[in-house]
Amino acid sequence: MTASVIDGKATAATIRQEVARAVERLKAEAGLTPGLAVVLVGEDPASSIYVRNKNKQTVEAGMASFEHKLDEGTSEADLLALIDRLNADPAVNGILVQLPLPKQIDSAKVLAAIDPAKDVDGFHVVNAGRLATGQDALVPCTPLGCVILAKQTLGDLSGLEAVVVGRSNIVGKPVAQLLLQENCTVTIAHSRTKDLAATCRRADILIAAVGRPEMIKGDWVKPGATVIDVGINRIEGEGGKGKIVGDVAYDEAAAVAGHITPVPGGVGPMTIACLLRNTVTAAARQNGLSSPFAG
Ligand SMILES: Nc1nc2c(c(=O)[nH]1)N[C@@H](CN(C=O)c1ccc(C(=O)N[C@@H](CCC(=O)O)C(=O)O)cc1)CN2
Ligand SMILES: [Mg+2]
Numbered sequence: 001m002t003a004s005v006i007d008g009k010a011t012a013a014t015i016r017q018e019v020a021r022a023v024e025r026l027k028a029e030a031g032l033t034p035g036l037a038v039v040l041v042g043e044d045p046a047s048s049i050y051v052r053n054k055n056k057q058t059v060e061a062g063m064a065s066f067e068h069k070l071d072e073g074t075s076e077a078d079l080l081a082l083i084d085r086l087n088a089d090p091a092v093n094g095i096l097v098q099l100p101l102p103k104q105i106d107s108a109k110v111l112a113a114i115d116p117a118k119d120v121d122g123f124h125v126v127n128a129g130r131l132a133t134g135q136d137a138l139v140p141c142t143p144l145g146c147v148i149l150a151k152q153t154l155g156d157l158s159g160l161e162a163v164v165v166g167r168s169n170i171v172g173k174p175v176a177q178l179l180l181q182e183n184c185t186v187t188i189a190h191s192r193t194k195d196l197a198a199t200c201r202r203a204d205i206l207i208a209a210v211g212r213p214e215m216i217k218g219d220w221v222k223p224g225a226t227v228i229d230v231g232i233n234r235i236e237g238e239g240g241k242g243k244i245v246g247d248v249a250y251d252e253a254a255a256v257a258g259h260i261t262p263v264p265g266g267v268g269p270m271t272i273a274c275l276l277r278n279t280v281t282a283a284a285r286q287n288g289l290s291s292p293f294a295g
Helices: 008-030 045-060 076-088 107-113 125-132 141-154 172-181 196-201 250-254 267-286
Strands: 035-041 064-070 094-097 161-165 185-189 205-208 226-229 233-236 242-245
Touching: 008 045, 008 141, 008 267, 035 045, 035 076, 035 267, 045 064, 045 267, 064 076, 076 094, 076 107, 094 267, 125 172, 141 172, 141 205, 141 226, 141 267, 161 172, 161 196, 172 185, 172 205, 185 196
Parallel strands: 035 064, 035 094, 161 185, 161 205, 205 226
Antiparallel strands: 233 242
């Protein structure tokens, strides 16, 4: 069997078009232009590219983009003061602090300072709690992207066995909550799971979010399964050139799976598309309207 490739780049482009149409309607019907503030501390090269892409795609979707670039040595107090100002600014509907932050700053403290109504990353404990209890929440972007791709590929997910490898607060746990909402039987596996290979082999939907290059092997995949790879690992390729690989050994897994996301071009592009979606949802809800997006 050779898996069919799930094209996250194409789906992300479709979502961005839906976002642009929703923005047009909000402008015409409610006189509202959603605004996103993105905060970058330091000059990490990958983070700088992600922030540049976020700003570009925000503007392309017809929204207002506010970019805040702070020095690597910025104090926690100064960052918290900026967040206070953004919380109070009515032109800002969404606030995102790019992670990782430099070591002098406590990320948990910073994420807790963001107004949950503007928390378009969905990392605030209020949004995590709302997601876990089935209330309207702002849902973390990468997990949302994974589940959109799974539903697009498989249709109704009800009753399927989903195995999530990785238990982080920003991917593993929220993606498990979303799959549970879709009526999957969900297992969260991690470094202490006794027989990880056998656990993965049970999965109709296998989500890899461990951050270890090519850790999940082809013989860990059930024939015909849908494999969604969240990993973005930079490794040395042939001739000393850098390349990006996922958490799944792609060629081996693609020989067994029914459907698989590539890296790059799978889950990655969905992250920013879902961020734009969340910004529109946040703007609508802050103005007493419901989210224009289904699901
Ligand atoms: N505050 C946040 N920080 C971080 C998040 C996040 O969701 N919120 N996620 C990642 C980085 N990230 C967005 O911020 C992100 C990662 C990857 C991609 C993407 O499009 N990846 C491409 C490959 C890009 C490349 O060549 O490097 C792909 O997979 O095709 C977009 C956004 C950590 N920080
Ligand atoms: Mg992410």
